[in-house]
Amino acid sequence: MTTTQAVDLVIPGGDAAERREEERGRVSLSPRDAGAILAPAVAAIAALALHFGLSNGQIAPPTRAYPLMLTVLLTLSLLLAALQGVWRASRPWVRHYAPLLAGAILTVCVWDVVTLKLALMPMPYFPGPDMVLQSMWDDRGLLFESAWHSLGLLLCGYFAGVAAGLVSGVLIGWFRSARYWGMPALKLVGPIPATAYLPLVLALFSNAFVSGSALIALAVWFPMTMLTASGIANVPKSYLDVARTLGAGRGYLIFRVAVPAAAPSIFLGLFMGLCASFLTLIVAETVGVRAGLGWYLKWQQGYVEYAKVYAALVIMAAFFSGLMTLLFAARDWVLGWQKDVIRW
Amino acid sequence: MRLQVDKFSALDPSDSDESGAPADSEGSSLSISGVRKAYRGFDGAETLALDDFTLTVAAGEMVSLIGPSGCGKSTLLRLIAGLDRPTSGELRVGGERINGPSAERGLVFQDPNLFPWLNVRRNIESGLVARGTLRQQRGEVAEFLKLVGLEAFADRHPHQLSGGMAQRVALARALINHPKIVLLDEPLGALDQFTRMKMQDEVLRLWRARGATMVLVTHDIDEAIYMSDRIIVITPRPGRIERVITVDLDRPRVRNSPRFLALRAEILELLHFAGGEGEDGPNRRNEQ
Numbered sequence: 001m002t003t004t005q006a007v008d009l010v011i012p013g014g015d016a017a018e019r020r021e022e023e024r025g026r027v028s029l030s031p032r033d034a035g036a037i038l039a040p041a042v043a044a045i046a047a048l049a050l051h052f053g054l055s056n057g058q059i060a061p062p063t064r065a066y067p068l069m070l071t072v073l074l075t076l077s078l079l080l081a082a083l084q085g086v087w088r089a090s091r092p093w094v095r096h097y098a099p100l101l102a103g104a105i106l107t108v109c110v111w112d113v114v115t116l117k118l119a120l121m122p123m124p125y126f127p128g129p130d131m132v133l134q135s136m137w138d139d140r141g142l143l144f145e146s147a148w149h150s151l152g153l154l155l156c157g158y159f160a161g162v163a164a165g166l167v168s169g170v171l172i173g174w175f176r177s178a179r180y181w182g183m184p185a186l187k188l189v190g191p192i193p194a195t196a197y198l199p200l201v202l203a204l205f206s207n208a209f210v211s212g213s214a215l216i217a218l219a220v221w222f223p224m225t226m227l228t229a230s231g232i233a234n235v236p237k238s239y240l241d242v243a244r245t246l247g248a249g250r251g252y253l254i255f256r257v258a259v260p261a262a263a264p265s266i267f268l269g270l271f272m273g274l275c276a277s278f279l280t281l282i283v284a285e286t287v288g289v290r291a292g293l294g295w296y297l298k299w300q301q302g303y304v305e306y307a308k309v310y311a312a313l314v315i316m317a318a319f320f321s322g323l324m325t326l327l328f329a330a331r332d333w334v335l336g337w338q339k340d341v342i343r344w
Numbered sequence: 345m346r347l348q349v350d351k352f353s354a355l356d357p358s359d360s361d362e363s364g365a366p367a368d369s370e371g372s373s374l375s376i377s378g379v380r381k382a383y384r385g386f387d388g389a390e391t392l393a394l395d396d397f398t399l400t401v402a403a404g405e406m407v408s409l410i411g412p413s414g415c416g417k418s419t420l421l422r423l424i425a426g427l428d429r430p431t432s433g434e435l436r437v438g439g440e441r442i443n444g445p446s447a448e449r450g451l452v453f454q455d456p457n458l459f460p461w462l463n464v465r466r467n468i469e470s471g472l473v474a475r476g477t478l479r480q481q482r483g484e485v486a487e488f489l490k491l492v493g494l495e496a497f498a499d500r501h502p503h504q505l506s507g508g509m510a511q512r513v514a515l516a517r518a519l520i521n522h523p524k525i526v527l528l529d530e531p532l533g534a535l536d537q538f539t540r541m542k543m544q545d546e547v548l549r550l551w552r553a554r555g556a557t558m559v560l561v562t563h564d565i566d567e568a569i570y571m572s573d574r575i576i577v578i579t580p581r582p583g584r585i586e587r588v589i590t591v592d593l594d595r596p597r598v599r600n601s602p603r604f605l606a607l608r609a610e611i612l613e614l615l616h617f618a619g620g621e622g623e624d625g626p627n628r629r630n631e632q
Contacts, residue, residue: 236457238453238455238457239457239459241425241427241445241451241453241457242451242453242457243470243474244426244427244444244445245425245426245427245445245446245447245449245450245451245518245527246447246450246470246471246474246475246517246518246521247445247446247447247471247474247475247521248474249474252473252474256470256473256474257459260459260461260462261459261461263461335461336501337460337461337501337502337503338460338461338503
């Protein structure tokens with residue numbers, strides 16, 4: 001009993017009254033916090049003022065897309081700032097992300113000033129945010145279709161490569177003879193960029209979708225195999241010894257000890273494979289496949305529609321970043337017992 | 345929220361009325377005859393870890409192996425566990441030759457070596473999963489959690505446990521397999537003195553409850569005297585039996601009784617001679 005009481009006293013906020021006092025203390029925000037929370041609104045107002053105040057340097061069809069986006073952002077940030085008094089749970093993340101949002105708005109504002117307003121960058125290669133937003137809106141159907149097609153191709157190739165890499169990685173990592181024969185082959189074939197196999201892949205598969213996913217699978221397979229194999233080979237011997245004295249057979253040793261112990265390394269392989277798959281996806285789509293974001297990019301470049309090229313880049317950023325976030329969320333979920341590798 | 349506190353009150357050493365059936369004492373005797381173990385180094389030179397080692401441990405006996413670092417104690421345990429093969433000689437359990445690792449011979453290391461990706465409950469279950477007996481023995485998991493006083497920590501992961509708690513999980517994980525022989529390789533070596541003394545009582549209680557044969561490797565002379573029926577003093581490089589000391593004291597033993605201290609002095613003296621020049625462990629101990 002005495003131990004427990006002593007421990008409770010040490011924990012800050014363990015006492016209910018103390019916790020309530022702490023919360024009351026947090027009601028009054030410091031001027032710094034208030035400034036940070038209001039920063040996006042101030043940035044949006046400044047961007048709007050510059051957009052309407054300065055005269056256009058570039059000759060561009062006037063649209064309402066950019067001011068509309070700024071107005072939406074302004075309304076949202078004012079709404080969130082006002083909600084701070086009521087919705088207390090949102091406070092930490094609003095405080096955290098508000099300066100970042102303000103920075104993003106200011107970056108777009110600088111882009112607007114440098115291109116549309118001061119015409120410091122040559123047209124048609126550097127359109128302003130207004131034109132890019134407008135093209136994104138105009139081409140939304142095609143962009144959505146392209147993103148959808150890219151997602152299908154990417155996931156097909158990625159999962160095929162991951163499955164193949166897991167199998168070969170476990171084999172090479174665990175079995176001595178597989179390592180003897182597999183490692184030299186891997187060392188020879190692996191470092192070649194997957195895109196160099198394009199002619200071969202195009203000759204092997206007549207279907208563009210199949211050849212595209214084969215190329216992506218190849219790109220994913222190499223880092224996946226290397227990192228799975230090294231993870232399995234470096235499993236602490238003591239885990240295997242313990243499992244043996246507990247009556248474990250080979251299946252248990254491989255799938256219940258070696259694979260989970262190698263999970264941090266396997267996730268590194270999944271991460272590097274995902275990076276490689278993005279690169280290969282875009283190359284495959286600009287060369288062989290006649291659909292998807294990479295194809296859209298190349299196609300619009302052909303028509304010198306640079307606003308649409310940037311629109312595709314913005315969509316790609318969201319698309320790839322979203323997939324990466326999903327992967328890292330999965331990692332945090334699976335590797336809850338071990339959190340110290342790369343953060344996303 | 346509370347900090348994790350080892351609940352030593354749950355580890356009453358007098359509580360020996362465990363419901364689990366003791367391991368079958370028939371056939372759980374251990375005989376080691378003429379065992380020699382040599383390791384070949386990178387330069388091709390042979391290192392003799394054990395030479396002509398012969399020892400018989402009766403079923404249900406608690407035996408300690410004590411000796412300076414490098415005397416082959418841990419090598420011997422690995423041989424008994426079946427993780428390594430002797431260069432010559434043989435080891436038998438209940439007359440049956442040891443041919444490889446088996447759940448019949450549980451091994452607990454100095455490092456608990458819990459699987460960090462499994463929580464406490466799943467760590468304890470891992471032997472049952474490996475042997476495919478989880479369905480029949482699932483009921484025992486709660487029993488073993490209770491036995492080592494960790495019911496409240498069943499869902500914790502190893503990195504959230506203290507050293508003593510982790511070692512208790514390792515003990516439970518080995519014991520739930522009902523091994524005929526429990527091999528303890530300095531299991532309490534990494535613990536502080538206070539935790540260590542509590543854990544010694546804990547291990548003794550488990551030993552009495554399960555009725556298994558136990559072989560304990562230790563650096564700690566007091567631990568060896570406090571716990572074992574017999575103490576095997578081993579000389580280093582190559583490991584040979586220097587002396588077998590029968591501890592003729594009733595349990596629970598009093599750590600400062602005259603007989604306890606006399607045994608301690610005897611072993612200290614043996615280890616001093618056995619250590620030779622330049623050995624680390626025993627000489628330093630003598631200087632205290």
